[in-house]
Amino acid sequence: MNSDINFNKSPDGLLPAVIQDAETGKVLMLGYMNSQAYEKTLAENIVTFFSRSKKRLWTKGETSGNFLHVREMLADCDGDTLLIKATPTGPVCHTGADTCFEEVNQGKGQFLNYLQAIIHDRKVNPSDKSYTTTLFNRGVNKIAQKVGEEAVELVIEAKDNNDDLFKGEAADLLFHFLVLLEQKNMDLDDIVSVLKSRHIKQ
Template sequence: MNTELDFDKMPDQLIPAIVQDAATGQVLMLGYFNAEAWQRTQAEGRVTFFSRSKQRLWTKGETSGNFLQVVSLHIDCDRDTVLVMARPDGPTCHRGTTSCFEAQSTATGEVGASTDAALPTPPVGFLAELDRLIERRQQLPQEEPGSYTVRLFEKGLARIAQKVGEEAVETVIDAMAGNRVGLPGEAADLLFHLLVLLRASGSSLDEMLGVLRQRHQTIAAGQRRPLPE
């Protein structure tokens, strides 16, 4: 990675940085790097900006504890913008929402005033968001001691595996019966319990997707082989 940003391009020598959730793809916030903030971010693995309002270095989460852990850093072709792929430790926005951006809520273009109107996660990214919540329920059961997910983990691996089997059978039954109304719900139950099973077994959605990605690349590479003459 070319770590040289062209700070001299900007009158205030501040480079804009877009922060995106590395797991879900959701855009979280916009901040600014000066040279020192850029160096500290790379050295510490936590996102540090230069705050224009405070006029000092500002590590995101220094007060709330909701740090942004750096996964990767990407400089654009002109070396005057950075894309930060990060893993958030909690809500990114000071309002307590996942993202600092709000959804456009009306046909007239008015932006929703509710603090719950955070820009939604892309549909596929929601699986990563769900997997992250399941991981949190496993690691911090005291946060939601009565939740269904916590109770599943408490019952142990055998019961979780049994639930996956039950949901798989019900999904197959609905599919074979042509039950288009019930099938999505059964498939959702199966997918949820599979994510719990992966976590209970010490694995994760990310590892499973890594295997799928590798297989896809292998198949694609095979398809690109030239045909024999």
């Protein structure tokens, strides 16, 4: 168990657990965990709560099959609230909604931050088996050239009607662009800030 988590802070031994989609960043639901629910979640990588109405451990999805697969578990600064980043296998709310707050759970932009972290790791911890590492070894000019090549290929595919090929080329361009940003010691947020400033002026 994480030593920063203190279930004794609550008289009933229950701590609130905020469930967040690991890819979209959307808050999916709020549940409660005691130490047994936490340990079970940690062991199985599937979210289990303590049901205050049923007075027992309750694995989310045990009836519906819509489980929450754990990607990361964090405690807040006081050790009395949990943040669990998870991947849902279906609608989270019992009403059939994506979230218990009636929000549509869309937008996988959070994955770009994860991908950035992987690219950064390949730069500071090179691996002979990594394609990303070979790009960094070639230097900024070659990386920039690769971005240009991928951009041209995307333009070519845009003129045709094969959506799968177009999406593949778009993914290639985006990936190599992130590598170029890392090589230039920049973050995607730096570019987003520029876009936001332009949006405000428009």
